[in-house]
Amino acid sequence: MSYINVAETGQFVTLKINADGFDYSSNVDVAFDGAGSANVVTVPALTEITLNATPGLFRWKQLDALSEYVVTTASTNSLAATVVLDETSFFTGANSTLGIFATTNNKTPTYFRMYWQGTTSSDKYVQGVGYLAGLAPVVTPDSPVWTSPLTIEVSGAFTEGTVA
Amino acid sequence: MTIRDTLLANVTTSLVGSNISVSTELPWNSGNVPLFTKNMKVCYIDEQSEDVSTVIETMTVDDNVYQTETTLTAYISVDAKNQPGGMTEVISNVLNSRNSVSNVFIRECNMETELTEDRITYTFLYRFLSIT
Secondary structure, three states: OOOOOOOOOOOOOEEEEEOOOOOOOOOOHHHHHOHHHHHEEEEOOEEEEEEEEEEEEEEEOOOOOOOOEEEEEEEEEEEEEEEEOOHHHHHHOEOOEOOHHHHHHHOOOEEEEEEOOOOOOOOEEEEEEEEEEOOOOEEEOOEEEEEEEEEEEEOOOOEEEEOO | OOHHHHHHHHHHHHOOOOOOEEOOOOOOEEOOEEHHHHOOOEEEEOOOEEEEEEEEOOOOHHHOEEEEEEEEEEEEEEEOOOOOOOHHHHHHHHHHHHHHOOOOOEEEEEEEEEEEOOEEEEEEEEEEEEEO
8 A cells, every 4th residue: 555645845735727718628638738838827835635526415215125225416526725825826827827816706717737746747636627716815913924715616527637 | 133133222222311221242141140140230132042933834845834933031130229210111111122123923022020139130031923
C-alpha cells in the first residue's frame, strides 16, 4: 500500500482554475494543457480541500423484506476548500480569467483541475467544470489575514487524469 | 530600524524634562549588578527577542502565514524612600511608547514593580505581534 502523502515538496495538493469564457466541454484538458493554459490561475495557500462526490440515493421498503433496498441516482459533486486570500488570484486573475472574486460575481463557468499529489509527470488529478461559490472572506483583529471558504459547485461528473 | 530603536527614540523624547534619563546602552551587568540598579533614574531597554511561529498552515509550506512575536523589557530603578517627582507621568509615557511601533497588530506593555532594599525597580514588558 502506498499512502498519498502531500506533505513533501513537489507533492503538494494543487488547485487550478480556468474561467476564460471558452467552452472546453469537449476536451477539458485543453483548458489546462492546451490553448487555455495562459488563462489558468493557481489557487494559492489552500488550508484544506474536500472533494465531495456523493451519489444520490433512492430507498424503498418492501413488505416481503426485512431491510431497505437502495439504488443510486445522479451524484452531487463539489470541491470545497479554504484559502488564504492572495491579491493576484483573488482580484487580478491571469489574462482572460478574472480573479476569484469577479469570477464568482460574474457566475462564469469555471474549469478546474485538482492535483492529488503534485503536478509532475504521472501525478493524478481530477477535473471538471462548475461555478465558484461559497465565498465568505473573514478577517479579525486577532487573525489579521483574510481567509475564505471557496466551493466549486460541479456541473456534471469529475473526470480522472494523469499528468503526461 | 528595529523595534528597540523605535521605542528608544520615543521614550527618549517622551521623558525629556522629567527626572528620568534614557540610556542607549543595554542593561548589562557591571560586577554582577545590572546597570539599571547601579544607575538609578535611568531607563534601560533590553535587546529584543523574536519568535516566529505559524498562524495559518497551508498545503504548500511556502504559502504559510507566519507571525513574529517581539518582546522587550525596559527597566527603571529609583529610590523607594524618596521617589523622584513625576513618576506617574514617566510610567504612563513609557507604557504609551508602545504606540510608536507600527506595522504590528498587537501592541502591549505590562508594568511590574519590585522592591529591593531601598530601591524600587519598574519593569516594563513589551509585546508586539506582526504578520510576516
